[in-house]
Amino acid sequence: MTAAATSGQISIKLDTGRCLAYGTCVSIHPEVFALPKGARVAVVQRDVADASELEDLEEAVRSCPARAISIGTVD
Template identity: 40%
Template structure:
């Protein structure tokens, strides 16, 4: 599983960081989500899926 973040759509709500803090963070300058782990382990799959569902602007996807 590969996580993708569309930085042009991200508005910095940080719901992804709350759902999967080991995978996402917010850039301090731009305020948009950044990936800490592009291909996270299966152990955090449920958290990443929650982050995808909880993003209000649908800026996160799985490939």
């Protein structure tokens, strides 16, 4: 992410074809990610976040064993 991203909103994407429901993202940022009981993949509860959440989102991206999460800037 760039410095410009820290002043705007961040888009959140989850590749459900890659997600294996490890739940790491949920433990890092439960306000954005969820793992419903019996689910085969995690769920993104909202696809846009505030720049103040950037650090947690970057940690979720780095920590995902399946590399299923991506973030970017909202145009």
